Amino acid sequence: MNRYKKLGWNTLIIGLGSMGSKFMIFLLVPFYTFYLSPAEYGQADLIMMTVSILIPIVTLSIADGVFRYTMERASKKQVFSSACAILLIAGLILILLTPLLKTIPMIQDYYWLFLLLLLVQLWNTLFQQQVRANGKLILYSVSGLLMSAILFVANLVFLKYLHLGVDGYLYANLLAFGFNTLCLFFGARLYRLFSFRAINKPLLKKMLIYSLPLIPNAILWWVMQVSDRYILTFFLGVAANGLYTVAAKIPSLLSMINTVFFQAWSISALGDKIKNNDSFFAGVFTIFSSLFFVATEVILLIVQPFASILFSSAYQNVWQYVPFLLIAVIMSSFSSFLEVSYMVEKKTKQLLFTSLKGSIINVCLALLLIPFIGIIGASIATLVGFLITWLLRMKQTNFFGQLEHKIVFWFSLGLLLAQSIYLSLISTPNLWIQAIFAVALLIGQSIVIKQIVVRKRKVQVSNN
Template sequence: MNRYKKLGWNTFIIGIGSMGSKFMIFLLVPFYTFYLSPSEYGQADILMMTISILIPIVTLSIADGVFRYTMDKASKKQVFSTACMILLIAGTILILLTPLLRSVPMLQNYYGLFLTLLIVQLWNTLFQQQVRANGKLILYSVSGLLMSGVLLVANVIFLKYYDMGVDGYLYANLLAFAVNTLVLFFGAKLYKLFSFRAVNKALLKKMLIYSLPLIPNAILWWVMQVSDRYILTFFLGIAANGLYTVAAKIPSLLSMLSSIFFQAWSISAIGEKLKQNDSFFTGVFTLFSCLFFVATEGIMLIVQPFSAILFSSAYHGVWQYVPFLLIAVLLSSFSSFLEVSYMVEKKTKQLLFTSLKGSVINVGLALLLIPTIGILGASIATLAGFLVTWLLRMKQIQFFNQIEFKKMFWMSMGLLITQSVYLSFAGNPSWWVQGMFALGLFVCQSTILVKKFGAFRGSKKVSQEGMVNR
């Protein structure tokens, strides 16, 4: 199968399931704004974000090692069993630390739910990576669709009919993740891969050498995505975090596409051991960037009326915080694309330096800007952090010269950043000005696509003539 077609097929299959669950989370945002106050939504979001950062720390990011070494054709039973032992130990330690963790003010009222949800998500992360590495992408997608259905029904029951507030939000997520975890475990017959005898210390050492550097990288990535919310809560209160959380959900449409593509892209890149100077690598980046430039522009155009229609009146003003967050997600997606290059080479340590510098910029600017200009400062800080990270990774793997159609690429980036500044500070942006930005970007991207597909046809013709001459 043609490499582009295979990547497209994998993206489609993963997208079916992931789009279901991730899009459902996005569609539930208006629902949450009607049944949760800004302070309640802010509290629920802080708890879920805390779980997301604890997962790589508690598990030593072993799930990433499972994916990488299973793709390397190592013994699936040894890889999976070794990872399971890490999770069993991690779960035991968490339970033993209950008296200490229960004393954390943020967790006191929700500790039982918080701990249960954390442990379920630990196993869910491992099972997802194993199933994906095993190539069972249809099961992966079906389980995602089922999870989205459970999440919808559970939220309606717990929030609308029982009015359970933050507890209901957590119960709905717990039920959805539990169903997804069980479907993956039994659907892929993962129980057949586990054996205490298959635990391999030598393999564990190799997996940890690969996965341990990903822990601080995940923390630093999380710092850029989430630390602003803690700083907002400290300076402006939990309600301000609730507003920012809703604003961040709109760019999640873009990050949803990015995460789907990244899962398929990592399978292709690692499976074929691609180098960043491979024509397939650069060709995919060209098409990937075109899609994301256009998608970002599309969301930019509708964000203001979209917010007024979907969200309750308490959240109508959040659209002003979205443009910078959209560019941040765009840059984060580009960074994730390049991250695969590090995974192929197993050079995960090098990721730390780029993420560290980006997170320092993010936190520093957030501390400076949030007290000065409020919630908008958090958006600007996030954009700056991801911009620095992306540029450093481009420099580190020497990808600046690999970009195709450079002038059009950088012109598109400049147009989007300028438009985001205009939208965030204009107050009442003009549709005419918006249209001019959109037209400029679409001309740039259309030019790139025409030239790219022209090159495809040319190379295909040369290949066919070569076969005829033989």
């Protein structure tokens, strides 16, 4: 199996599970808008986002070390057992800190649910990375599909029939993540990999040297993705954050694609030790960027009628915050693509420079723009932050010179940005103007796709 087919197969298998659960979360957004007020949705989202940022901090990002060193064919038992030791200590510390943590206003009313969610997701993150590194992608996918089904049923029961509000939202997520964690643990027989005797301090030290720089990187990445919501809440209240959260769910369609691809891409890149100067690296990026450009154009065409049909009246205008967030997801995805080259080289420290610059710009712009232009200021700040990060990584990896079809690439990116500005300023988009943007982009991408097909045929002929 050649490298393209192997990458495609891994993407398909991971996508069946990951896309199922992530797409279910997306489909539940209209449901949430009917059963949660903007203030309630904003509160629930802040709790879940707080859990997500605490995971790499509390675990020292050890799950990333597990994936990297398992892929390097180190002893699975020693790698897994050493990581479990970190999580056991982390869990104990969290429990001991309960009297202090319960005083935090944002989570005070939901503390025990918050703590359980955090503990469950700590182990879920570790188990997912171990299962993925072990190559058990079918189990990974099936457990994801089952998790999405449980999430749907639990939300239906807790929100629609029991009317539990924010509590119901958190209960549903706890039940779904708890099931997924147990499914991975027993399905992959991870209990066979754990032993206190297998804890290897020298190996653990190597893993931490690799994973520790990823903690500030994860924090800074989170700052660019989520900090705007805290700033919005501070200046405009939790209701504004609820609106912004719903708007951000639409670009999550692109984030789903990126998450699935990144998981498959990291397996291929680490397994085959693919570097950024490899022609395969540039070829995959060309296909990846073309897919994202076309998908973004499709969403821009349908975002306004889509929002009016699916969301309740309280959320009708959120679509105007979406275009800049879509471009931000493109920039984030391109940055993640290049991140794999840092992982291959074990140069995780260099990621900090790019993430730090982008996050500082993001926060500064959010503080500057949100008080004056409101929610759309958060969208602009997020876009600029990820754009700076991506450009810095392009420069740091010397990828500008290896970029294929440069004219079409920059033309397509500029076209999408211009269309986003147009949609954000116009309350009722003109269909003809939208069509012009779409046709121009599709013509450009069709040229790229045609050249990819021609090149592939030439390779096949030369191999025969």
